[in-house]
Amino acid sequence: MEKFVAKNVDKAIEKGLYSLNISKENAEINIVQKEKKGFLGLFKKDAIVEIAPKKTFSEKEHNSVTSVKTTNKSEVNNNRKNKQFNNYKLDKEKIYHSLTEYLIDIIRNLQIEASVKNIKIGKKSVYIEFNTKTEGLLIGKHGLTINSLQELSQIYLNHQGLSYINVTLDVANYRERRSEILKHLAIKTSREVVAKGSPVYLDAMPAFERKIIHQTLQNNKYVSTQSSGQYPYRFVIVLPSDV
16 A cells, blocks of 8 residues: 555545545545644654555455465565565655754754755664754754754654754764864863862753763873763863872
8 A cells, every 4th residue: 555645634645545546436535644733843743544446356366366376474574574674764764854844944944044955864863954044043052953953853763753863963063163162161161170280160051962071081190070960051170089
């Protein structure tokens, strides 16, 4: 059966019948997913239906006999697994596409003109890069805007059943530049801690940025690091190793 997607079930069925050039009476219809409106534009889902022409008795009988003669059980199972994998892959790509549309709508509401420049999909990650003439506005002070959008993206994927996917939003190579800044900050802070012999408390930052601080200093035998505070104000403390 072929899958058809639309904003609601009726439109999905209408789309499928038109595509297959059959009437509703001559179609087998299976509703895979009903539409969901979501909340404030978040977590909304399109309707998905499966449609195939109804088979006549003679067609079913013929297919049954042919299947017994020519197809073994392992081939059927392999084909079914491949179909499920392909459908799952297409569903993930569709979710990523919906995510980019959702983000572009938010960005436009912020009075920022931007477009999706590049998407890199990994097994457990997705990297989305934007293109804009006002990159400073999209990044925000200390990355506040783009970090907030990235957090919204993670929530979106979690509600789509992709909680294991790590999403990264980027513009004008900001993530790489920010990473270098944080590494220099970590090294500079470690020297300050050793010189003073007392802990240094860094500003609050998101988990993925705190991770860079921890990783940069993890092999430094003179200092140690730990995260403290309550979300969303968690921060890193750099301490002398003997503390």
